[in-house]
Amino acid sequence: MKTIEINTGRPYMIKVEEGLLDHLPQLIYEVYAKRKPSFAIITDDTVDMLYSAKVMCALRDGGYQVCKFVFPHGEASKNLSVVHDVYSFLCEHQITRTDVIIALGGGVVGDLAGFAAATYLRGIDFIQIPTTFLAMIDSSVGGKTGVDIPQGKNLIGAFWQPVLVVCDPLTLTTLPxxxxxxxxxxxxxxxxxxxxxxxxxxxxxxxxxxxxxxxxxxxxxxxxxxxxxxxxxxxxxxxxxxxxxxxxxxxxxxxxxxxxxxxxxxxxxxxxxxxxxxxxxxxxxxxxxxxxxxxxxxxxxxxxxxxxxxxxxxxxxxxxxxxxxxxxxxxxxxxxxxxxxxxxxxxxxxxxxx
Ligand SMILES: NC(=O)c1ccc[n+]([C@@H]2O[C@H](COP(=O)([O-])OP(=O)(O)OC[C@H]3O[C@@H](n4cnc5c(N)ncnc54)[C@H](O)[C@@H]3O)[C@@H](O)[C@H]2O)c1
Ligand SMILES: [Zn+2]
The missing domain is CATH 1.20.1090.10 (Dehydroquinate synthase-like - alpha domain)
Known part of the structure; x- marks a missing residue:
């Protein structure tokens, strides 16, 4: 497995290897050795069909509580209304400051879920699981999160670094x-x-x-x-x-x-x-x-x-x-x-x- 440490204000590891989705609990344990947070997976409908079950099973097998929010795929969803729905979902599922958001998907999911993580309860941890080539090499590195407004793309946002990024290149086999x-x-x-x-x-x-x-x-x-x-x-x-x-x-x-x-x-x-x-x-x-x-x-x-x-x-x-x-x-x-x-x-x- 290749590990790359990103030494920003809040440092974190990016892990890259084929098959890593099956080893999520071990990777998470490296970050949270002393406690067991709950996880809120945020994903889009396409990625949900392909990879949510795998990620949820791996986490549940590891003894973690997991809930999931799914929104329609595409840039049109990267807006404040969907972020608002995410906030409601997180409240309903009693996600607290010590819990963690998982962004499972491409750059749209990463940017939106990252922004929700940056702002919900004034900021909670989030993990990126990028599933597009662009998200692996670009959007999940560097901590830019955000959404679009009618006046322009990415005009609302925050710098918020993830606590871990897990790249499994096997997910790219299903990418158009x-x-x-x-x-x-x-x-x-x-x-x-x-x-x-x-x-x-x-x-x-x-x-x-x-x-x-x-x-x-x-x-x-x-x-x-x-x-x-x-x-x-x-x-x-x-x-x-x-x-x-x-x-x-x-x-x-x-x-x-x-x-x-x-x-x-x-x-x-x-x-x-x-x-x-x-x-x-x-x-x-x-x-x-x-x-x-x-x-x-x-x-x-x-x-x-x-x-x-x-x-x-x-x-x-x-x-x-x-x-x-x-x-x-x-x-x-x-x-x-x-x-x-x-x-x-x-x-x-x-x-x-x-
Ligand atoms: N934060 C940053 O630094 C940064 C950098 C570059 C781009 N971005 C943002 O990233 C977004 C673009 O990201 P993107 O190109 O990943 O788009 P995307 O997230 O919309 O994904 C593209 C499509 O691929 C589908 N998909 C994702 N993973 C899949 C898989 N493994 N198999 C099959 N289908 C899959 C998605 O459902 C979607 O329909 C833009 O909103 C852009 O602004 C952010
Ligand atoms: Zn670009």
């Missing part, structure tokens, strides 16, 4: 190919900004062979970033590579484009813009495109430049009239590049296909 590919876009991002060797594995289409290694490597890379900037005030902005343009495109598509696809297109646009601005060596965007093509991720999207820029300036990461872009210096190395709104258009224009 498109959902898997959304997560791959984030893995390509880590490689592009931080680790040329990881990028090489993906570029050479070796993910299938090295999947578990890639999961661990991505977690280690995100660990290094969030340990230095837990509250997203500086270096953590590098994780935004491909996201500024990506979010703008997602929004322009009325969210018909998934996040991973938006990020894939956003990364290619950014690499092209960087090439045109002389920041990145020529040929970098071609490597990115070749890599993303391996996983059937798109690399272009027709968006008018003025709407792209307008949507970028609507990004919640904007500070005054400036926005900080994560640019590529080369594959494996990034730089943060603050840019004035008035200069965004000429820079971003270099990333659009003529």
């Amino acid at each position: 190919a498109e959902t898997y590919a959304d997560g791959i876009a984030e893995a390509v991002k880590y490689g592009a900004i931080l680790d040329e060797k990881l990028f090489g594995i993906l570029e050479n289409n070796r993910l299938e062979q090295y999947q578990d290694h890639v999961i661990c490597r991505c977690i280690e890379l995100k660990k290094q970033v969030v340990e230095q900037d837990e509250r997203d005030q500086g270096q953590r902005q590098c994780l935004n590579f491909g996201h500024t343009f990506g979010h703008a495109i997602e929004k322009y598509s009325n969210f018909s484009l998934s996040h991973g696809k938006g990020v894939a297109i956003g990364m290619v646009m950014m690499a092209k813009a960087c090439e045109n601005a002389g920041i990145t060596p020529a040929g970098t965007s071609v490597r990115l495109i070749r890599c993303l093509n391996n996983y059937h991720l798109p690399c272009t999207y027709p968006i008018p430049l003025d709407i792209l820029c307008e949507n970028c300036m609507g990004d919640k990461k904007r500070a005054g009239s400036k926005i900080t872009l994560c640019v590529l210096k080369r594959i494996g190395e990034y730089a943060l590049y603050p840019i004035e709104a008035e200069n965004l258009s000429s820079f971003a224009g270099g990333g659009l296909y003529e």
